Amino acid sequence: MDTPTWNKPLTIVKVGGAVVEDEAQLRQLLTDFIAIKGAKILVHGGGRRATTIAGKLGIETKMVEGRRITDAEMLEVVTMVYGGLVNKHIVASLQAMGADAIGLTGADANVIQAHRRPLKNGIDYGWVGDVDRADGDRLASLLRDGITPVIAPLTHDGQGNMLNTNADTMAQTIACALVPHFTVSLRFAFEKQGVMGNPDDPTTFIPHITEELFAQLRADGTISGGMLPKLENALQALHQGVAEVRIGQTVITR
Amino acid sequence: MDTPTWNKPLTIVKVGGAVVEDEAQLRQLLTDFIAIKGAKILVHGGGRRATTIAGKLGIETKMVEGRRITDAEMLEVVTMVYGGLVNKHIVASLQAMGADAIGLTGADANVIQAHRRPLKNGIDYGWVGDVDRADGDRLASLLRDGITPVIAPLTHDGQGNMLNTNADTMAQTIACALVPHFTVSLRFAFEKQGVMGNPDDPTTFIPHITEELFAQLRADGTISGGMLPKLENALQALHQGVAEVRIGQTVITR
Numbered sequence: 040m041d042t043p044t045w046n047k048p049l050t051i052v053k054v055g056g057a058v059v060e061d062e063a064q065l066r067q068l069l070t071d072f073i074a075i076k077g078a079k080i081l082v083h084g085g086g087r088r089a090t091t092i093a094g095k096l097g098i099e100t101k102m103v104e105g106r107r108i109t110d111a112e113m114l115e116v117v118t119m120v121y122g123g124l125v126n127k128h129i130v131a132s133l134q135a136m137g138a139d140a141i142g143l144t145g146a147d148a149n150v151i152q153a154h155r156r157p158l159k160n161g162i163d164y165g166w167v168g169d170v171d172r173a174d175g176d177r178l179a180s181l182l183r184d185g186i187t188p189v190i191a192p193l194t195h196d197g198q199g200n201m202l203n204t205n206a207d208t209m210a211q212t213i214a215c216a217l218v219p220h221f222t223v224s225l226r227f228a229f230e231k232q233g234v235m236g237n238p239d240d241p242t243t244f245i246p247h248i249t250e251e252l253f254a255q256l257r258a259d260g261t262i263s264g265g266m267l268p269k270l271e272n273a274l275q276a277l278h279q280g281v282a283e284v285r286i287g288q289t290v291i292t293r
Numbered sequence: 294m295d296t297p298t299w300n301k302p303l304t305i306v307k308v309g310g311a312v313v314e315d316e317a318q319l320r321q322l323l324t325d326f327i328a329i330k331g332a333k334i335l336v337h338g339g340g341r342r343a344t345t346i347a348g349k350l351g352i353e354t355k356m357v358e359g360r361r362i363t364d365a366e367m368l369e370v371v372t373m374v375y376g377g378l379v380n381k382h383i384v385a386s387l388q389a390m391g392a393d394a395i396g397l398t399g400a401d402a403n404v405i406q407a408h409r410r411p412l413k414n415g416i417d418y419g420w421v422g423d424v425d426r427a428d429g430d431r432l433a434s435l436l437r438d439g440i441t442p443v444i445a446p447l448t449h450d451g452q453g454n455m456l457n458t459n460a461d462t463m464a465q466t467i468a469c470a471l472v473p474h475f476t477v478s479l480r481f482a483f484e485k486q487g488v489m490g491n492p493d494d495p496t497t498f499i500p501h502i503t504e505e506l507f508a509q510l511r512a513d514g515t516i517s518g519g520m521l522p523k524l525e526n527a528l529q530a531l532h533q534g535v536a537e538v539r540i541g542q543t544v545i546t547r
Contacts, residue, residue, distance in 0.1 A: 092350070092373075095349065095350045095351065096346070096349050096350065097349065115378055118377050118378055118381050118382075119346075119373035119374060119377040119378045120373060120377065121377070122376070122377040122378075122380075122381050123372050123373040123374065123375070123376040123377020123378065123380075123381075124369055124372055124373045124376075124377065126376075126377075127372050127376045127377075127398055127400060127447070127455055128372075128455070130398075130400045130401055130449075131400045131449040131453050131454060131455050132453045134400055134403055134449060134451065134453070135449075135451060135452050135453035136453075139402060139403060140400075140401070140402075141397075141401045141402040142396075142398075142400075142401050143395075144381055144384075144396075146381060146384045146385045146388055146394075146396075147384055147394070147395045147396050148393060148394075148395040148440055149388055149393060180438065184434065186402055193381070195384075195385040195388060195389075197388065197389060198389050199385050199386045199388075199389035199390075200385060201381055201382070201385050
């Protein structure tokens with residue numbers, strides 16, 4: 040019998056590429072992840088291994104304004120490294136720890152649909168995906184079967200091509216798509232304790248941010264730079280029904 | 294409502310690494326695969342790309358008695374190439390052709406359990422898997438949801454390690470595990486028309502082999518060499534309830 044599951048908890052954890060590449064940090068992250076009660080999804084970033092392996096294969100890493108250009112050769116490398124090496128290592132590790140993990144890219148069971156990014160300011164980012172939507176019903180069906188999806192930062196364009204894709208955006212899209220099925224909490228693992236008034240001063244850690252406080256912290260310049268879009272995205276997710284977002288140990292709610 | 298599905302057809306196609314690496318051949322194979330009615334699973338081999346990429350990465354390919362030794366570095370390469378590059382290319386292609394494909398290794402949702410091969414005649418094959426069993430219930434559940442599994446020649450040991458694994462064995466194990474759920478047909482794509490009395494003479498093609506005919510062809514020496522274990526495995530699958538095995542266009546039944 041299909042019982043409604045919208046009030047059951049689901050935790051989506053996004054972890055960056057740097058953690059994934061450090062075996063000790065990865066082990067700790069997976070131990071913490073396994074301990075989370077209820078349904079869960081892990082979304083992982085790529086990391087620098089793709090650059091190293093591309094270099095050994097004689098494939099040049101091209102950056103424009105600090106962003107990786109994914110040409111056809113680099114797409115093969117990230118598909119191998121993110122979708123094969125990194126993803127299967129995490130899946131096998133979680134299986135050994137007792138979680139029934141399944142590795143997915145957006146192409147697998149078409150769980151995340153995307154399109155190739157159009158030119159931006161005349162820059163062609165290559166085989167990079169902009170996310171359109173996630174299939175919440177399909178993911179919910181896997182979760183209800185006791186499966187833990189482990190999602191690599193890759194999507195597809197529906198025309199046979201894989202696309203290199205931002206893991207933060209994927210995590211957020213998945214979180215919003217699962218709102219009709221679960222009470223969703225979205226956590227971004229973070230190298231610092233959380234959001235800080237001054238990134239260099241641990242005593243300025245901000246434990247809880249509401250929409251009101253965010254407006255204030257932005258206005259007075261306490262929060263600026265790369266943290267602004269992160270918090271804007273978090274608030275957007277909350278507006279779409281996600282119950283709670285965490286950046287490190289900072290809790291963000293409406 | 295869960296209706297019994299044991300009498301519904303399921304076709305499992307195993308395709309070798311050489312076909313997978315040739316874009317035109319792969320396209321033809323996928324077109325034929327898509328045209329098969331009913332539930333289906335594709336099991337693919339690895340191919341020589343792993344050797345090429347290993348070479349570029351400065352990883353030596355070690356062979357003993359014609360078999361690849363999978364040391365830790367080579368395991369990373371086959372995990373990348375088979376589980377990432379090859380598998381996701383097929384998944385994205387099938388999605389574009391209208392099949393709701395999902396890429397799996399044995400580790401994903403623990404669909405195939407294996408153990409690391411023990412020393413054989415004093416030879417350590419390294420991170421190579423011997424298959425124990427497939428989870429027919431899990432695969433049947435995916436198939437009933439309209440999903441088409443695309444399986445890479447990789448399993449895991451349940452202790453966090455991936456294992457390089459023979460695709461023929463995986464296909465056969467999956468076929469037998471799905472007998473309680475479907476009427477299973479197992480097809481091995483083959484570079485020749487099928488089983489031949491004389492491999493160099495197309496007129497000696499054998500369209501249909503029964504257990505009785507096989508005993509006769511083996512006794513008189515018509516079938517020998519590498520074809521013997523292939524046919525023995527086919528007959529074993531038939532004894533475990535698989536309805537039909539095809540090697541190329543040769544149909545094998547009890």
